[in-house]
Amino acid sequence: MLLETNSNLNFEELYEYLEQHKSCFFQEWTDQVLLDPHDIFKDNIKDNGLMMYKLVRNTLLGQIDKTQLKELAIKVAHERFEANSNIGDFVFNVNLGRSILVKFILNAGLENEKLQMSVTLVNQQFDQFCYHTVTKYTEIKNQELQQSKHFISQSHKDKLAILGQMSSSFVHEFRNPLTSIIGFNKLLRSEYPNLKYLDIIELELDQLKFRITQFLHTSKMDIVGDSKKKVELKTLLEDILNFLYPSFVDVDVNVTLMMKEDLKIEVYQDELKQVFVNLLMNSIDAIQQKEKPREIKITVEYKLDEDVMIQISNNGPAIPLEVRETIFEPFFTTKDLGTGIGLYVCKNIIEKHNGTMNCLSDQDETVFEIRLPL
Ligand SMILES: Nc1ncnc2c1ncn2[C@@H]1O[C@H](COP(=O)(O)OP(=O)(O)OP(=O)(O)O)[C@@H](O)[C@H]1O
Ligand SMILES: [Mg+2]
Numbered sequence: 252m253l254l255e256t257n258s259n260l261n262f263e264e265l266y267e268y269l270e271q272h273k274s275c276f277f278q279e280w281t282d283q284v285l286l287d288p289h290d291i292f293k294d295n296i297k298d299n300g301l302m303m304y305k306l307v308r309n310t311l312l313g314q315i316d317k318t319q320l321k322e323l324a325i326k327v328a329h330e331r332f333e334a335n336s337n338i339g340d341f342v343f344n345v346n347l348g349r350s351i352l353v354k355f356i357l358n359a360g361l362e363n364e365k366l367q368m369s370v371t372l373v374n375q376q377f378d379q380f381c382y383h384t385v386t387k388y389t390e391i392k393n394q395e396l397q398q399s400k401h402f403i404s405q406s407h408k409d410k411l412a413i414l415g416q417m418s419s420s421f422v423h424e425f426r427n428p429l430t431s432i433i434g435f436n437k438l439l440r441s442e443y444p445n446l447k448y449l450d451i452i453e454l455e456l457d458q459l460k461f462r463i464t465q466f467l468h469t470s471k472m473d474i475v476g477d478s479k480k481k482v483e484l485k486t487l488l489e490d491i492l493n494f495l496y497p498s499f500v501d502v503d504v505n506v507t508l509m510m511k512e513d514l515k516i517e518v519y520q521d522e523l524k525q526v527f528v529n530l531l532m533n534s535i536d537a538i539q540q541k542e543k544p545r546e547i548k549i550t551v552e553y554k555l556d557e558d559v560m561i562q563i564s565n566n567g568p569a570i571p572l573e574v575r576e577t578i579f580e581p582f583f584t585t586k587d588l589g590t591g592i593g594l595y596v597c598k599n600i601i602e603k604h605n606g607t608m609n610c611l612s613d614q615d616e617t618v619f620e621i622r623l624p625l
Contacts, residue, residue, distance in 0.1 A: 262311035265369055268359045269308050269352075276304065279351050285340040292330040299327055300348060307352065307376045311369060320376065324383030331384070332391045341388075342381060349377040411581060414592075425463055432456060454497065461528065464521070482520050484559070485513040488549060491527050498532070499547075502539050504565075510551035514559065516623065522600045529593040530563045530619050536586065537567035537617065558606075559625055564618040575610055 269276075280300060286293055306320055331341050356369055433456050440449050488508055492499075499506050531547065538545045546566045553559035570578065577583045579598045584591030597619075601608045606623040 262313075262365070262369060265356065265359055265361060265365070266308055266311050269304075269311075269355065272355055273304065276351055276355060277301070280344075280348055283347055284344050287334075287336060287340075290334045290336060292334045295330055296344070299323065299330075300344075303345075303348065303376075303380060304352075307373055310372050310376055315376075317379070320380055321383050324380050325387050328384045328387035328391065331388055332395075338385060338388050341384065345377060345381050345384075349374065407581075426460075429456065429460060429463070433460070457494070461525075464525065479517050479519055481515045481517050482523075483513045484516055484551065484561075485510050487520070487524065488527065488551075491524060491531065492549075495528065495531055495535075498535050502535055502545065503543060504535065504538050504545040504547050506547045506549075508549045508551075510549075514551070514553060516559065516625065518604060518623070519600070522603070526597045526600050526621070527563070529597050533593060533619075534563060534565040534567065534617075538565050539567075541567050553625065556625060558622045561621045561623070562618050563621075564616045566616050568617075569614050570610065570612040570617055575612060578610060579608075 277297070277300070281297065284296065284300075286296060290296075302323055306316060306323065309316065327341070331338060352373055353370055356366065356373065361369065433453070436449060436452055436456065439446060440453070443449075485508075488510070492506060492508060534547045538547065544566075548562070548564045550562045550564070551559065574585070579594050580591075581595040582591040583595075598608050601621055601623070604623055606621060608622075609620045611618045611620065
């Protein structure tokens with residue numbers, strides 16, 4: 252609470268005394284004040300100091316003007332912000348003014364009670380001034396921080412938009428010839444059912460088509476014609492395991508699918524496929540950094556009318572906590588040839604299904620857990 256002036260005490264002499272010593276006070280203050288020569292408001296500092304001096308002096312006559320003090324504090328906070336100055340310098344300068352002023356008061360020859368009272372009054376004014384200025388300054392700085400955060404996320408979105416444009420033109424240029432190659436390959440197979448290598452060509456073409464579709468998901472475009480349909484989850488997972496079979500053999504990993512009876516769920520089938528393929532391909536990459544035996548497990552658990560929980564786990568190296576916090580960000584990758592969009596795409600697709608996706612990882616295993624509402 253602010254101390255009000257005691258009416259029995261007459262501060263007029265002190266007021267006069269300070270008026271007479273104003274220029275001495277200012278000389279001493281400006282000699283020691285911290286001032287950056289590049290400060291765009293350096294000329295205002297003296298005026299602000301004078302104003303503060305006046306306000307403090309007025310309080311000695313019982314004229315405590317809280318509004319004016321606060322207005323001055325807000326003005327100074329804006330100037331300190333725009334000058335991009337260190338707020339510590341400001342606090343130093345205010346306290347310097349306070350010390351000099353108190354020193355003058357101590358030398359004014361006041362009796363004890365008056366002395367105590369006036370020093371308390373002066374200190375209260377300086378404390379209030381400092382408080383309001385630093386509070387306002389912090390508020391403006393925080394606003395600036397928020398804006399720059401917004402800017403960063405905006406430029407992040409711009410990056411994605413560019414990637415989107417790149418991928419859609421990429422897709423246009425590649426998809427048409429790819430479709431006809433796949434078609435001609437099928438024709439060849441029917442005309443020459445015993446011709447060698449055609450199945451390998453078909454598999455490779457399917458992988459290529461899959462990769463291209465991945466980019467389509469990253470750009471905001473939805474795949475044309477893709478709509479939700481009821482699919483059998485176990486069948487879908489088995490198809491994917493067959494699709495990736497050559498890669499599993501390549502790294503010599505034991506893959507198990509643990510799911511009791513099949514379950515029908517309504518999903519965007521191609522997109523959900525994409526999620527599982529991405530997660531399994533990441534597992535394949537990770538597991539290669541580990542000695543055999545190598546394990547990849549897919550576990551599906553559900554209760555009727557609740558969520559279905561799908562866990563894809565591998566016994567590869569642990570993902571450190573600080574890495575785990577960023578793996579779902581677009582373009583985050585630790586791989587030489589990675590693009591860092593796999594998990595970002597997965598998370599988006601799962602959220603589009605109103606589901607959630609998490610990662611748990613320790614020395615024994617890394618688990619990606621998906622929950623989808625039934
Ligand atoms: N199962 C896993 N075990 C260990 N680390 C993983 C696993 N899955 C993902 N990561 C880490 O997360 C990063 C991001 O994965 P993400 O799938 O988004 O991109 P990527 O695999 O690097 O590239 P791509 O765009 O080709 O998928 C990886 O680079 C890897 O460091
Ligand atoms: Mg990946």
